[in-house]
Amino acid sequence: MRLLLAEDDDALAAGLKKELIAAGYAVDTADNGVEAEYLGNESIYDVVVLDLGLPRRSGLEVLRNWRSNGNALPVIVLTARNAWHERVEGFKAGADDYLGKPFHAEELLARLTALLHRTSHMPGGTLTVSDLLLDEERQTVTTPDGEAHRLTGTEFRLLRYMLLHPGKVLSKSLLTEHIYNMDSDKDSNVIEVYIRRLRQLLGSDRIKTLRGQGYVFRDS
């Protein structure tokens, strides 16, 4: 899952970025509203954490601009003021969730997971597709035989993205975009390696290859 973190406080952004990467997100950061708005329109992000007090363009304005351009990107709003009128403004502008500062990183992660599930129409605490169960906290996948397999960072990101988009054709470049951030070397051939590894783990028929198009995760 690729995440845009729009936060102007360097110390906070750096700390959060580490936590988010550890939780399996490919994270890009923006420290001002103009950059955040531009990046959010690139349609490579699955979710945005948006601080309302951004310099150059306020978070609220950024959010309104996205929504008026038909950009339905899931957005969690962060704010220091914690005033209800601001919350109402935030939701009116199109926010999907709201978190007042200060907050525990765990709470943000829980809300992100919930929001992503909601966006993919998979409500509930755990991510279960057919007979696979993905534990997003421990980054393990439980196969039908009851065994929990530990996943590497990239494997987890790839599997989570596929599980949140079951039955859809996912091209290699799309997968690359959503599991790596801007700073990574993007070699779409590496995807094949990870797909092979997931097939070994979950059984080869779960991920279907469509020649020239990409991969489909079978949901039944």
Place this chain on the structure above:
Amino acid sequence: MRSLQSRLGSGLILSLIAVFSVLWLLVSSGIQSLADEYIASRLRHDAEMLLSTVNFDANGNLVQDETGIDLVYTKPFSGHYYLITSAGQVISSRSLWDHSLSHAEVSTGQIIRSYQDGPDKQLLLVIDNGFSKQGRSLSVTVAEDLNPVIQSISQFQSHFAMTALGLLFLLVILQAFILHHSLRSLARVRSELKQLQQGKIEQLGTDLPTELQPLVSEVNHLLNIMTQQLHRSRDVLGDLAHAIKKPLTVMQQLTDKHRDTMPAELQETLAKQIIAINRLTDRILKRARLAGHHHGGVRFSLAQDLPDLINAVEIMYSEKSISIQVEMDKETDYQIDREDMLELLGNLLDNACKWANSIVKISIRAKSGISICIEDDGPGADPEMLQQLDKRGVRLDETKQGYGLGLAIVSDMIREYQGSLVFGRSEKLGGFRVDVTLPAGEG
């Protein structure tokens, strides 16, 4: 204070009456003396005419040739009389009949004017003229009844008075109309001030007479200053919150991150302190941000802001899928600052949703003030705790079970607005129930 209208009105009526009275007196006396003067000059002409009709014969007797005499002098008591005397001889007009006319001795060339009573209750203007003819002196006295003239003068006077009264009446009505019209702008300012109090308008209209302009623009100026001050202090407080919250968030993240490497005691203390600072900041900032009964902010609209707020709360609790029911009349209206009301209702709804299983109900009734009742179908509070909540001086944020910061902020607000806050158990839904009443906004 007497009203401006009655003061201006009575002053104007009195001065109009004085002006008309003086005018009436001047005109009356002027006409009177004009008429007298005119009659006197005619009588002098008559006297000269009469002089030409008399002669002295060889014996020195006064003889008159009556052929050239005006007929009015021959008709009895006609009101026109004459008397010609010379050295004891007297010729009088036939109109005098048996009446006599007293006359003054006049020397040649002398003219005396006098008034005397004539026959038939007549008032006569009498002119004695001294002449000399054929070497002898004689006096010709002519008189005319003034009554017909006096009668037409008094008729004129009464006409004049009637017309003046009519004009006075019209002027009074006209000035009352003008006054009422010009004072209408005062009435408009008064009604606008009332609307201002109720928050229906933010500024007074400036389309006014120049006398009122400075007053109204001063009021508008003060309103602007008040609004700006409220905005400025809210902005400053918001920035302060922002500034404090950022390092606080970093501290919290660090404490969380080094949970395992830090001594447990230190970690716990740090976490507690961070929470304490956060709550304190929130509570104090929110209390300072309250607009209270002061004017100047944007007003809360039950028709628009309440659905927005409920929508926000529903999104926040979308995992629990809570239904928030609203019970309120369409015409319900209450004037209160938007941010204050959102803070009040937001905290109450948040608290209710936190504890509710599936239903939260909000009922709003506005009658002079406003009463809000929020109920949920959660576990509710046990009676012991309700008592504690009711007790004065118990700090709500120190009570346990999560009835925390939100309700503390609500109680701060209620205190500021001098309203009341009652906690209880909902009879319909079985959970917690909060009743808030706020008094009508005083001017």
